[in-house]
Amino acid sequence: MKKIVYSFLTFMFLLSACDNDSDINKVASDTTKKVKSGKEAIDKKTIKEFVDRIPSPMIISSIIKDSGIDYDQGLLNSVDNESKYVIEFKQALNLGVFSTDLGYANIYEKSQDAINLLVGVKDMADNLKIGQYFEFEKIKQLSKSKDKLDELLQLTEENLININNKLYEQDRSDLTVLIIAGGWIEVMYLATQVVQKKPNKDLEQMIADQKIVLEQIVQLLDYYASQSKMRDLHDELVDLQKSFEKIKFTKSEGETKQEEKEGTIAVQQGGSEQAEMSKETLNEITTKIAAIRNKVIS
Amino acid sequence: MKNLCIILIFMEIIIGKSLAQQKTTTPPQNTKPQQKIQTQKDTKTQTDPKKQTNKKEINPRIENCNPNAYIRDIVEALKNSGYKFLRSYKLEGPSNDPIQQEYTFSKGTNYLIRAESYVGSNLKMTLYDPTGRVIASSYDPDTQKFYSSIEITCTKTGVYKILFEHYFNKRNFCGGAVISFKR
Structure with missing residues (x-):
């Protein structure tokens, strides 16, 4: 009994003593937080929710392929450029760029290019000290098998989610935002370049619809506007938004129907939404995206 | 403060161990459920989700x-x-x-x-x-x-x-x- 009482007292004392230490840490942490802007101090959960909404660049890469447009290696960022990326800002952005390029090469089943790009992804992740969460060898093996595209896409996506989760845990969500921004800029670059070479209505519509995603990325970057490089990127994307404002969207309402089809609930959404984008606006978006992307990869 | 903390943790571990020994020598009435919970926890710590093969x-x-x-x-x-x-x-x-x-x-x-x-x-x-x-x-x-x-x-x-x-x-x-x- 004595031992239990003694143990309890020791435990309580220990708790209070360690609490004092944590208070010291808390004060230090609060001091660090004060350096950040109010917006930046927004909780991690909110940022994660924002990030989770952003669609994978894979859909646009898939449309490019389904449109019958040939694979163009010349559009991709070269892994030789990676030595230029010495600061975290550039490393995170180009981790996003290489990831999108990797997805594009995978969709077209260009395994050698995919493996080269995988090195770029791995190196960027290593530089950011998150490389251990990227299953490089496993992805490399899957890239070599043409019948394992689904597994490859799943593993790549899960690895990126893992990386993002680790960055949240480490209080480095700004890097997650940059990875996403880099990936989106790259896929927009691919889409606009392709559509200029071979006009395609589906792809043009998809580019126009990216207005929503652009808004989400701008909002995310806005949280980190106290960091000068983040603010610069934010401002460039805000300028791009001005071009997207010229696109006219016509919406119509309709009845949504739901039915059972082979054990699945099939929904035919009612109504529609049509984007009208002039050639001038498309050219303007193409030019601005190319300029932003070139700055990112240089 | 940190050193004091470490010393106290060390003491806590020693006391904890002696209490645990005391527990195992005098089996309480609800030994079985406790062991069951412990087994579940052990299984979890030993299992790497990525390596699991069961469907x-x-x-x-x-x-x-x-x-x-x-x-x-x-x-x-x-x-x-x-x-x-x-x-x-x-x-x-x-x-x-x-x-x-x-x-x-x-x-x-x-x-x-x-x-x-x-x-x-x-x-x-x-x-x-x-x-x-x-x-x-x-x-x-x-x-x-x-x-x-x-x-x-x-x-x-x-x-x-x-x-x-x-x-x-x-x-x-x-x-x-x-x-x-x-x-």
Whole structure:
């Protein structure tokens, strides 16, 4: 009994003593937080929710392929450029760029290019000290098998989610935002370049619809506007938004129907939404995206 | 302060050990349940989810839950369906706390949201459009049937919400969900 009482007292004392230490840490942490802007101090959960909404660049890469447009290696960022990326800002952005390029090469089943790009992804992740969460060898093996595209896409996506989760845990969500921004800029670059070479209505519509995603990325970057490089990127994307404002969207309402089809609930959404984008606006978006992307990869 | 802390922790461990020894020499009445809980915890700490090969766990308890196995099953089922993997979600946590996910769907794209869970989980998925209107549910109240997937032909680009909840089931969530797409 004595031992239990003694143990309890020791435990309580220990708790209070360690609490004092944590208070010291808390004060230090609060001091660090004060350096950040109010917006930046927004909780991690909110940022994660924002990030989770952003669609994978894979859909646009898939449309490019389904449109019958040939694979163009010349559009991709070269892994030789990676030595230029010495600061975290550039490393995170180009981790996003290489990831999108990797997805594009995978969709077209260009395994050698995919493996080269995988090195770029791995190196960027290593530089950011998150490389251990990227299953490089496993992805490399899957890239070599043409019948394992689904597994490859799943593993790549899960690895990126893992990386993002680790960055949240480490209080480095700004890097997650940059990875996403880099990936989106790259896929927009691919889409606009392709559509200029071979006009395609589906792809043009998809580019126009990216207005929503652009808004989400701008909002995310806005949280980190106290960091000068983040603010610069934010401002460039805000300028791009001005071009997207010229696109006219016509919406119509309709009845949504739901039915059972082979054990699945099939929904035919009612109504529609049509984007009208002039050639001038498309050219303007193409030019601005190319300029932003070139700055990112240089 | 740190040194004092370390010394006290050390003392705590020694006292804890002696108490544990005392416990094992005098078996209390409820030894069995305690041992059972301990075994479950040990199993969890020794198991690496990535290395697990068993396909499905029907035990809904968090200790044994393996959402990755459900996700792998769904991905396997997607093969040759024409759908490509987009995003996966682990469905874990207390039953009274519905799981909400949001994703930006694009016009002109078909999405398949598929969820797998343990037998009798009564897992219900509800899909909301960007205006917050319910556009699909995986539960049919007329037939009282639960469906494992919702397929939507999207006509409006925007942020869609997917809500996963247990219908008359108070056990914890344990499952996986995958969003896939085709054009």
